[in-house]
Amino acid sequence: MLRYIIKRLVNMVPLLIGISFVSFLVIHLAPGSPTSISLFNPKISLEAREKLNKLYGLDKPVHIQYFNWLKDILKFDFGYSLVDGRKVSSKILERLPVTLTINILSLLVIFFTAIPLGLYSGWKKGSFFDRFTTLFVFIGFATPSFWLALLSMQFLGVKLGWFPISGITSIDFEYFPWYKKALDFLWHISLPVLVASFGSLAGLSRYSREKFLEVLDKEYIRAAFAKGLPSSQIIYKHALKPVFLPVITILGLSVPGLLGGSVIFETIFSIPGMGRLFYEGVMMRDYPLIMGLLVIGAFLTLLGNFLADLAYTWADPRIKYSK
Amino acid sequence: MGVILEVKDLRLGFSKKPVLEGVSFNINKGEVFSLVGESGEGKTLLCLSFTKLLPKDAYYSGEVNFYLSDKKINLLNLSGEELRKIRGTKISYIFQESLASLNPFLRIGYQIDEVLIYHKKFSKKPAYLKSLELLKSVGFKNPQRIYLSFPHQISGGEAQRVMIAMALASEPCLLICDEPTSNLDLTVQLQILKLLKAKQEELGFSILFVTHDLSLVEKFSKKLAILHRGRIIEEGETENIFRNPQTEYTRQLLNSVFKL
Amino acid sequence: MIKRILKNKLGLSGLLIVLFMSSLALLAPFIVKYEPISLNIEEALLPPGPEHLLGTDSLGRDLFSRIVYGARISLSVGFVAVGIAVIIGIILGSIAGFFGGIIDAVIMRFTDIMLCFPSFFLILSLVALLAKPSIYLIMVIIGLTSWMGPARLIRAEILSLKEENFILALKILKIPTPTIILKHLIPNALSPVLVNATLGIASAILVESSLSFLGLGVQPPTPSWGNILMEAKSTLGVAPWITFFPGLCILITVLGFNLLGEAIREELK
Numbered sequence: 042m043l044r045y046i047i048k049r050l051v052n053m054v055p056l057l058i059g060i061s062f063v064s065f066l067v068i069h070l071a072p073g074s075p076t077s078i079s080l081f082n083p084k085i086s087l088e089a090r091e092k093l094n095k096l097y098g099l100d101k102p103v104h105i106q107y108f109n110w111l112k113d114i115l116k117f118d119f120g121y122s123l124v125d126g127r128k129v130s131s132k133i134l135e136r137l138p139v140t141l142t143i144n145i146l147s148l149l150v151i152f153f154t155a156i157p158l159g160l161y162s163g164w165k166k167g168s169f170f171d172r173f174t175t176l177f178v179f180i181g182f183a184t185p186s187f188w189l190a191l192l193s194m195q196f197l198g199v200k201l202g203w204f205p206i207s208g209i210t211s212i213d214f215e216y217f218p219w220y221k222k223a224l225d226f227l228w229h230i231s232l233p234v235l236v237a238s239f240g241s242l243a244g245l246s247r248y249s250r251e252k253f254l255e256v257l258d259k260e261y262i263r264a265a266f267a268k269g270l271p272s273s274q275i276i277y278k279h280a281l282k283p284v285f286l287p288v289i290t291i292l293g294l295s296v297p298g299l300l301g302g303s304v305i306f307e308t309i310f311s312i313p314g315m316g317r318l319f320y321e322g323v324m325m326r327d328y329p330l331i332m333g334l335l336v337i338g339a340f341l342t343l344l345g346n347f348l349a350d351l352a353y354t355w356a357d358p359r360i361k362y363s364k
Numbered sequence: 365m366g367v368i369l370e371v372k373d374l375r376l377g378f379s380k381k382p383v384l385e386g387v388s389f390n391i392n393k394g395e396v397f398s399l400v401g402e403s404g405e406g407k408t409l410l411c412l413s414f415t416k417l418l419p420k421d422a423y424y425s426g427e428v429n430f431y432l433s434d435k436k437i438n439l440l441n442l443s444g445e446e447l448r449k450i451r452g453t454k455i456s457y458i459f460q461e462s463l464a465s466l467n468p469f470l471r472i473g474y475q476i477d478e479v480l481i482y483h484k485k486f487s488k489k490p491a492y493l494k495s496l497e498l499l500k501s502v503g504f505k506n507p508q509r510i511y512l513s514f515p516h517q518i519s520g521g522e523a524q525r526v527m528i529a530m531a532l533a534s535e536p537c538l539l540i541c542d543e544p545t546s547n548l549d550l551t552v553q554l555q556i557l558k559l560l561k562a563k564q565e566e567l568g569f570s571i572l573f574v575t576h577d578l579s580l581v582e583k584f585s586k587k588l589a590i591l592h593r594g595r596i597i598e599e600g601e602t603e604n605i606f607r608n609p610q611t612e613y614t615r616q617l618l619n620s621v622f623k624l
Numbered sequence: 625m626i627k628r629i630l631k632n633k634l635g636l637s638g639l640l641i642v643l644f645m646s647s648l649a650l651l652a653p654f655i656v657k658y659e660p661i662s663l664n665i666e667e668a669l670l671p672p673g674p675e676h677l678l679g680t681d682s683l684g685r686d687l688f689s690r691i692v693y694g695a696r697i698s699l700s701v702g703f704v705a706v707g708i709a710v711i712i713g714i715i716l717g718s719i720a721g722f723f724g725g726i727i728d729a730v731i732m733r734f735t736d737i738m739l740c741f742p743s744f745f746l747i748l749s750l751v752a753l754l755a756k757p758s759i760y761l762i763m764v765i766i767g768l769t770s771w772m773g774p775a776r777l778i779r780a781e782i783l784s785l786k787e788e789n790f791i792l793a794l795k796i797l798k799i800p801t802p803t804i805i806l807k808h809l810i811p812n813a814l815s816p817v818l819v820n821a822t823l824g825i826a827s828a829i830l831v832e833s834s835l836s837f838l839g840l841g842v843q844p845p846t847p848s849w850g851n852i853l854m855e856a857k858s859t860l861g862v863a864p865w866i867t868f869f870p871g872l873c874i875l876i877t878v879l880g881f882n883l884l885g886e887a888i889r890e891e892l893k
Contacts, residue, residue, distance in 0.1 A: 059740075068753070263459075268452035
């Protein structure tokens with residue numbers, strides 16, 4: 042199995058290079074140079090402009106720029122923001138934890154909600170519960186997340202006052218003992234987690250249902266029934282694992298979707314996360330920041346896939362103990 | 365002797381299509397009874413129907429009387445829970461696809477332990493020891509290795525021997541074998557049949573041997589029934605039927621065997 | 625096949641929704657009473673009533689007409705973006721599948737790389753490059769970031785079709801390669817793409833409305849369901865209908881395409 046992991050890691054290298062290349066390409070397709078936006082100010086002389094260009098290495102040919110940038114990324118140096126001159130990597134790093142927390146919590150919520158829903162729907166195939174859940178998840182899938190965010194803000198936040206609608210901390214956060222700080226944080230991210238998970242519930246519960254029904258049809262389940270085992274044993278011991286494994290892969294694949302969604306709900310709920318940073322970067326045309334976030338986003342996606350693959354490999358005896 | 369299973373006018377089918385249209389036969393205690401029919405005749409459904417393992421949209425009627433310590437029980441009238449207690453204990457199954465009948469995600473030993481734990485109330489260690497014993501009794505020289513293996517690590521023939529061990533774990537009165545050797549190589553087929561015969565003689569249970577291959581039946585079982593178009597068209601002692609087939613269909617089947 | 629979809633209740637509802645929304649979009653000028661961009665401050669923030677079916681927004685514009693014209697935007701972006709994605713996907717996928725070897729490897733690597741990016745991130749980056757996003761550029765951008773699915777599907781189908789007897793027969797008959805690809809391989813490989821495309825339209829509609837909501841899509845005063853919602857943010861408590869109806873339309877339309885796509889998928893199984 043170690044060989045498998047190493048093989049996967051080695052395969053990722055060309056992907057990572059490709060990611061950096063595409064990120065670079067995307068930004069440099071922009072008409073004008075990346076610093077042209079800061080030159081709306083006509084007072085900046087030609088000299089100053091040239092100095093700025095030199096600072097950002099824009100006077101060199103494109104491929105040299107790419108290699109320099111690539112070298113820097115490998116040292117985790119993503120350059121400097123055009124907006125406030127701070128290091129891009131610091132800006133990303135201070136926002137990363139929040140986004141990761143919200144997304145991981147969402148994954149957990151989805152995992153513990155969607156899968157049981159899907160399994161129970163499959164077990165009671167054709168029943169009212171099954172059909173109702175199917176309709177419910179389809180609607181969930183079709184709901185625009187920003188609309189849901191607005192509605193939940195209005196009803197759960199403003200009208201009912203159950204949850205706060207912006208930020209991640211209360212005003213007197215600093216004076217809270219550590220456990221109250223944790224609770225306060227969780228309370229603040231409740232609505233974002235709700236919005237983030239809602240859409241993905243559909244996909245995963247349908248998938249779990251499908252896989253469960255597939256597994257129930259298998260010979261070894263029929264043999265388990267023929268052995269006279271109690272249903273609980275059959276479901277929990279025999280049927281769950283074959284369902285869980287592909288489901289975990291799907292979870293790993295939902296990372297890019299969650300990251301994309303973060304842009305929206307972090308902006309609406311004023312959460313200081315990576316998504317909102319991306320939005321701000323785009324609005325301000327802060328190209329180094331955008332490039333950095335593209336690379337990080339793609340890297341996190343790859344990581345998610347890799348972890349899911351790893352989990353699968355470890356859990357499936359056919360791979361773990363291959364002949 | 366005495367009857368252990370009495371099938372009376374069993375009818376089975378799906379809403380659009382009847383499969384069995386009145387099947388009756390008896391299996392005696394300690395007897396090896398073969399049911400011969402071509403593929404698609406409903407042999408598997410017949411086997412499954414005894415313990416109501418049928419798909420939801422199947423209908424059934426008739427009687428399947430099981431004689432347990434002098435009590436006559438119509439299996440088709442039992443509830444799910446009552447049937448569950450009989451499956452795997454008094455009536456065990458072996459299926460055609462041996463490897464597919466094993467859960468690829470669980471160790472083989474565990475899948476044998478299950479029967480002991482849930483039916484015989486064994487605890488973990490005694491179950492483990494008994495499973496090893498069972499594996500040894502079906503011919504595994506290294507039962508420990510098999511116990512710890514996963515299904516993908518063993519062959520089809522080995523898997524079928526595991527199935528036999530599993531089926532015999534709770535000392536059943538009736539072992540239903542649905543085409544147990546059809547997927548195996550010829551040499552392995554004979555091995556498995558020999559094993560079944562040996563076990564049957566040793567432990568005295570009855571066997572319902574379902575197959576499409578008449579050539580296997582001759583040496584293996586004393587009684588035989590031929591299933592054709594949803595009915596039993598011939599039934600009796602194997603020897604008699606081979607020497608004096610009563611129906612055209614039987615004659616055709618016999619001819620196709622001996623042509624080889 | 626259409627007949628079979630009609631028998632499936634959910635698929636039928638999906639189809640009906642799609643047809644309904646499409647007709648709204650097509651017949652827009654004939655159904656609305658008021659111009660979608662004409663202001664009338666005196667009639668601002670009116671709740672739904674006989675005059676204004678769905679009420680008015682903060683600038684007095686009739687919400688119903690804005691929503692109907694918004695349907696035009698959403699549906700056209702959906703169809704065109706997916707059209708672009710499918711065309712790119714067919715081209716790349718069939719070349720990769722048919723020629724194999726290095727060409728296949730390179731194209732597939734490129735596809736893998738593109739798939740690593742969260743698509744919304746990519747889309748936003750591309751939008752950032754433009755000074756002023758127009759609806760046509762949005763269509764192209766969404767298309768440029770969604771071709772990977774169709775490409776993989778086409779490639780897979782062509783890989784399996786390549787070995788079929790009728791293709792080998794065509795090769796023996798010395799039919800020119802482009803003809804084989806265009807007339808024989810591609811048409812047969814299209815069915816899984818149909819599902820992908822239908823679901824893709826739903827997704828494209830969601831993306832366009834998200835972009836417009838963030839102010840990076842269709843710009844006001846041209847109404848798009850997304851930018852109506854952007855403007856609705858400020859009047860959420862006071863005039864909930866401005867938030868409610870456009871969102872509901874997005875939901876119903878996306879739901880329709882999803883149901884239709886799933887029904888087609890069930891059929892093809």
